[in-house]
Amino acid sequence: MTTATYEARALGVHSGMPAMKAARLAPDAVLLPVSFELYRRHSRLFKDALRTISPHIQDIGIDEVYADITLLDGASHAIAQRLKAVVFEATGLTCSVGIAPNKLLAKLSSDMQKPDGITVLDMADLPSRIWPLPARRINGIGPKAAARLESLGISTIGELAARDKVWLMEQFGRSHGSWLHDAAHGRDERPVLTHSEPVSMSRETTFERNLHSVRDRTELGGIFTRLCEQLAADLRRKGYAGRTIGIKLRFDDFRTVTRDLTLHEVVADATAIRQAAGLCLKRVDLRRALRLIGVRVSALERAGAPVSAQAQQSALDFD
DNA sequence: TCTGGGGTCCTAGGACCC
């Protein structure tokens, strides 16, 4: 399942669930085909619409943004209503808006009144409205961290906030522990970034049936080459080239391995990617059947960057 | 009952350099 309506969610269906399990939970549900083309179009429409009100927008995904509305006129609630109105006008879709002093709390707020909700929050609301929530609701605390916290007797954000920062740093490491403490106290200084450069691009596919490197050699080779071609097309379309080529394999036992190789020069064409990826593949024990392969390019550079921008090389060494 | 695809960031060890 890619997603589910709120009616289906009430029956326990959620994204990532196998179709047969969803069918058992919601036997009367209507299964619709996915159309990422359609979603991308609406994504563009809703982001463009938002920009007419607040140009300072950070793209998070296909259906999510942060907006810095510090300098906008009007009360928070009225701004939220305007944002929702332009989105509905452009797409016919409802959305939920959270307004808070920082991104961490805004994200938390936006989840509090779904669907079609508005939540306005300030620091004073922390003890009454945030602290009772499960720690897992913090963006960045996933299943593993939540389980770890649970084993330490911490279920809610409030219980996390009550713990000593130094103790958290001992349990979770300096950086993560300190972040957990700050997050539980609603502290977050990250700015709203309106532009970011991609770090990597990849293509991967899960097979209809598991494939074996020897028995299904031809089929596997064809899929591998096609992924490289698609990746090369993505790079070309977006205007990037990369120096590190990597592969990802998932075996029939769900174990995942990656291998990568950094080249001397950036590449963007399918042949070069395929060749480097082939070298990576040779470094993996392929006795088990595969369920997924993927190809990735990282260490990206803008392709066709102006040559004049290249610095003059010189060396200086102290005597 | 098997578990998608496309990303980001972090950690940690080893190679290598000054």
Added chain:
DNA sequence: TCTGGGGTCCTAGGACCC
């Protein structure tokens, strides 16, 4: 005669997000 203290880059894996 194995001995310091920084630093960067490369590689592999893992947590997490939409």
